Amino acid sequence: TVETDSQRRAYEQAFSDAGIDPASRIVVVTDPGSPLDKESRDKGYRVVNADPNVGGRYSALTAFGLVPSGLAGVDIEALLDEADSVADLLAADDDANPGLRLGAAMGGTDPLRDKLVLVDDGSGIVGFADWAEQLIAESTGKNGTGVLPVVAGGDDDPEVKWPADDITVARLVASDSDDDEPSRDAASEVRVGGALGAQLLLWEVATAVAGRLLDINPFDQPDVESAKKAARELLDQGTGSAAAAAATDGAVEIRALGGDGSWLGDAQTVPAALDALFAQLDESRGYVAVMAYLDRLGDADLAQCRVPLARRTERPVTFGWGPRFLHSTGQFHKGGPAVGVYLQVTAAPKEDLAIPGRDFTFGDFIASQAGGDAAVLADHGRPVLQLHLTDHDAGLAQLREALSSSTPEGGRG
Known part of the structure; x- marks a missing residue:
């Protein structure tokens, strides 16, 4: 994209101006065979190819998400183990499947509650609601329907304290939380907890399920x-x-x-x-x-x-x-x-x-x-x-x- 290409050009120039070879400081993650792939290899950059069949907002657990996370010091093995621990559960055709249940809460209400208010309630995962916002909004908002994620700051925010009839409140709770009681204020509320890797996979599955219930393609934009x-x-x-x-x-x-x-x-x-x-x-x-x-x-x-x-x-x-x-x-x-x-x-x-x-x-x-x-x-x-x-x-x-x-x-x- 023009954004990525522009950023790359700026960093290449900045490194060169500082007397540093850009290829020694930049790692490129891209689809195999893309123009960026070829150009970067020709310039001597380290290139990691990601799965081209996984769209950007679903790619947190592919090379697009894992390479920068690993470079930042994240324990990639532990993150993938967390996701793997729920993979079979999320693939099961069963009422207990949390991906199906969360997807139904997002896109299967009748009438549709098309605002999903995300509020952190002790999850310990900083910024998770902002990641989920992109996943849900870009996946479902099309053909005149969809689910609008609203990132709230806490229980005193109006959308949480006085939720309207078209709102479902999604509380992001700690992985060891045993409080399943819904808030007195919300007519529609879900509580979601788990380790980061498991949550990434859960929300990706649930968003795809919600797309199916909304009769839209959750993988285009x-x-x-x-x-x-x-x-x-x-x-x-x-x-x-x-x-x-x-x-x-x-x-x-x-x-x-x-x-x-x-x-x-x-x-x-x-x-x-x-x-x-x-x-x-x-x-x-x-x-x-x-x-x-x-x-x-x-x-x-x-x-x-x-x-x-x-x-x-x-x-x-x-x-x-x-x-x-x-x-x-x-x-x-x-x-x-x-x-x-x-x-x-x-x-x-x-x-x-x-x-x-x-x-x-x-x-x-x-x-x-x-x-x-x-x-x-x-x-x-x-x-x-x-x-x-x-x-x-x-x-x-x-x-x-x-x-x-x-x-x-x-x-x-």
Whole structure:
């Protein structure tokens, strides 16, 4: 992909500039016979071929996941032993099969509870919910259906404390947990525990099962590809091709796409634009997606807006860092049910980086990804509010204040 190729080019240049042979520091994991495979071998890189029949989000237990994990110090033998310990159980055609049971909870409810709220409840596996988010969203969100994973921070988050009728709460518990009692708050709840290797295999099986119950192919991602195509087209047009802003409020440019084409109304401020966006929300099945093309380390606290937005709208809210989420909830946004509203946040990079051998920078590329995704969402009739920070720090301060408000502008609750 362009992302992987761009990163490789940047690291090759950085190592070369430091007087280090890139081939001595880079290990390439790729499909056998791919262009990257041939080019890397010709340059003398160490290459590990992965199974080409396993899609990326299902590849945690293939070379794509195992090689970087091993280089980071993970005990690969123990991880694979954990997965192997449940392989026969997950292959059994039996009611006790946890993969079938979890898959049924995800995709077999009637009516469908199509929001799966993932909350860590002592699992001890840091970041597991974020991994499961991509697996579930990219696998199931297509043909107008799917399961939207929502990563919650804890029991006080609104989606966990006051779950709506279209929510199933999935609690990630410790492997030795013997508490099988469901929460008093959740009408639909599952508790999932186990060692990391076993959990990886369990959730992959369960997601495939959910796909079968939803009557979709859980192994393709057609709308991820459509966003990539739109991004390439914008790259060819150049970064100056963005439409004029509908309004500018301080350090924030406001643009509206999709929906019925007029949903922004006469909104001239960021709070008023947010009001207009949330007015498009389906009160019984809808969700809010915040898509931030910012620095996920330097601007990490922006993710805290998720909880006040969930309180304000009384609907599930997802928060994704761009462009990462494009390969995760991005598929669900475009291929799943048309019940979401979308807030996209962009900013000019404080420091851009050229991509060796390319006529565009990383900043150009990310801007084209954001614009391409918004365009495809709009083509699907989804309402998208684009907020572009013309001054990063001042605009981010404005945005934080507007998003942290628990009630709309004008005091309506």
